[in-house]
Amino acid sequence: MERTGAAAVIIGNEVLTAKVVDANGPHLIRRLRETGIPLRSVEIVTDDVDAIVDAVVRARSRAEYVFTSGGIGPTHDDVTVRAVALAMGREVVRLPEMVELIRNRYDSVTGEAMRLADAPEGTVLLHQEGSWFPVLTVDKVFLLPGVPQLFRLQLETVLKQLQGTPVFLRCLYLRLGESTIAAVLDRVALDMPHVAIGSYPVFDAELDYRVKVTIEAAELAQVEEALARIRVGLPADAVVRAE
Amino acid sequence: MERTGAAAVIIGNEVLTAKVVDANGPHLIRRLRETGIPLRSVEIVTDDVDAIVDAVVRARSRAEYVFTSGGIGPTHDDVTVRAVALAMGREVVRLPEMVELIRNRYDSVTGEAMRLADAPEGTVLLHQEGSWFPVLTVDKVFLLPGVPQLFRLQLETVLKQLQGTPVFLRCLYLRLGESTIAAVLDRVALDMPHVAIGSYPVFDAELDYRVKVTIEAAELAQVEEALARIRVGLPADAVVRAE
Numbered sequence: 001m002e003r004t005g006a007a008a009v010i011i012g013n014e015v016l017t018a019k020v021v022d023a024n025g026p027h028l029i030r031r032l033r034e035t036g037i038p039l040r041s042v043e044i045v046t047d048d049v050d051a052i053v054d055a056v057v058r059a060r061s062r063a064e065y066v067f068t069s070g071g072i073g074p075t076h077d078d079v080t081v082r083a084v085a086l087a088m089g090r091e092v093v094r095l096p097e098m099v100e101l102i103r104n105r106y107d108s109v110t111g112e113a114m115r116l117a118d119a120p121e122g123t124v125l126l127h128q129e130g131s132w133f134p135v136l137t138v139d140k141v142f143l144l145p146g147v148p149q150l151f152r153l154q155l156e157t158v159l160k161q162l163q164g165t166p167v168f169l170r171c172l173y174l175r176l177g178e179s180t181i182a183a184v185l186d187r188v189a190l191d192m193p194h195v196a197i198g199s200y201p202v203f204d205a206e207l208d209y210r211v212k213v214t215i216e217a218a219e220l221a222q223v224e225e226a227l228a229r230i231r232v233g234l235p236a237d238a239v240v241r242a243e
Numbered sequence: 244m245e246r247t248g249a250a251a252v253i254i255g256n257e258v259l260t261a262k263v264v265d266a267n268g269p270h271l272i273r274r275l276r277e278t279g280i281p282l283r284s285v286e287i288v289t290d291d292v293d294a295i296v297d298a299v300v301r302a303r304s305r306a307e308y309v310f311t312s313g314g315i316g317p318t319h320d321d322v323t324v325r326a327v328a329l330a331m332g333r334e335v336v337r338l339p340e341m342v343e344l345i346r347n348r349y350d351s352v353t354g355e356a357m358r359l360a361d362a363p364e365g366t367v368l369l370h371q372e373g374s375w376f377p378v379l380t381v382d383k384v385f386l387l388p389g390v391p392q393l394f395r396l397q398l399e400t401v402l403k404q405l406q407g408t409p410v411f412l413r414c415l416y417l418r419l420g421e422s423t424i425a426a427v428l429d430r431v432a433l434d435m436p437h438v439a440i441g442s443y444p445v446f447d448a449e450l451d452y453r454v455k456v457t458i459e460a461a462e463l464a465q466v467e468e469a470l471a472r473i474r475v476g477l478p479a480d481a482v483v484r485a486e
Contacts, residue, residue, distance in 0.1 A: 013441055016285070017410075018276035019457060026264050033261035041294065042259070044285040051284065063292075074425045075442040112425030145359070149446055167260075182318045182355030189319045198256055199318040203392055214262060227373045
């Protein structure tokens with residue numbers, strides 16, 4: 001598999017036990033799309049070192065950029081730093097720059113607060129506008145906090161540094177069922193491997209279509225060609241509308 | 244890792260490209276919680292056979308029950324059946340019982356519609372109330388459709404067959420920060436490994452607390468003991484309220 005695009009690992013017992021609905025995953029998905037960075041996978045795992053190591057290793061094997069959400073903090077359930085270090089074969093070290101920030105931040109510093117200064121060896125800190133806590137980055141792995149406000153703030157700091165490629169998208173809304181259009185879509189998908197064709201049936205009598213077909217590619221001309229080929233292959237009255 | 248509980252694999256290019264927000268993952272999380280079946284992980288992957296195989300193999304290695312969402316249908320992007328078969332080392336076969344259902348359903352059956360009859364060898368069909376399309380189950384892997392209405396319908400059919408264990412939960416809302424409470428939580432978490440203790444800071448001046456602590460276990464007495472031990476370890480005025 002190509003190591004391009006991004007992958008996300010959401011560390012969250014609270015999500016998997018339905019205490020909160022994850023907002024960071026959907027937000028990341030939308031912002032990466034807007035930035036033009038393809039997303040390979042999103043995995044939600046428990047606050048368990050082995051599960052996080054496993055997920056981060058896999059994320060790094062399939063994507064260039066890895067975003068983690070959560071498990072950054074001073075309590076016993078904050079194990080992301082340790083897990084990311086293990087996944088990358090690095091030691092956990094205390095960062096002098098972070099020690100300084102923590103000393104400036106707190107009047108009296110507990111030993112537990114100082115845990116915030118620990119990070120995988122080689123971690124680079126990005127200054128975070130509007131917060132004393134910087135973004136922890138290690139070789140294209142971004143360790144973002146789970147608290148949604150902080151996650152969003154830090155994500156923007158990271159995205160400013162990355163370069164995306166816009167994707168062109170057209171949609172066709174059809175009044176035929178999937179079984180009837182499958183052969184046409186098959187043929188075009190097979191002939192044009194750089195175009196991503198999606199087929200999404202709806203089962204809602206209120207809607208004026210039965211299947212939405214999406215056509216995407218990095219080049220507009222390819223999208224238009226695929227769209228034209230699909231239209232030609234369908235019965236004349238099949239298309240409710242194109243967008 | 245113990246093979247208990249459940250794991251989910253959401254097959255969804257449309258989710259990862261921000262065309263739709265995944266509703267099936269959050270719904271599954273909530274329903275499993277209500278049923279008392281612990282959820283180990285939720286992974287969202289692309290409509291790619293290798294990625295799905297990889298995710299299903301991992302899900303089966305960590306959980307007893309595996310739920311997949313999406314990629315069930317007659318078009319080129321519906322590859323879940325093939326991927327699940329590969330992940331389980333089984334052949335894809337045409338199920339006579341499904342062929343019959345499809346013939347009854349459609350006046351004229353295209354070759355593509357007949358693809359719906361293909362499933363991993365050993366697939367057992369569960370009758371689905373309110374739908375002609377049954378639930379596909381293979382050795383505790385449940386292949387649910389991605390369309391939310393159908394996903395929910397089929398999920399209930401599956402959950403009726405599974406046995407959960409209720410979990411007891413208490414929450415403490417604290418006016419202290421995480422760094423100050425970390426040592427107490429550490430100690431109780433270490434002493435009581437069967438109790439799951441979560442610590443969730445909030446950064447919102449409108450709220451009357453700074454950290455929410457969750458305490459969970461299969462036995463109420465353990466939850467109460469952990470709660471009491473945490474309270475004893477904290478300063479007297481630390482607790483805003485308990486729930």
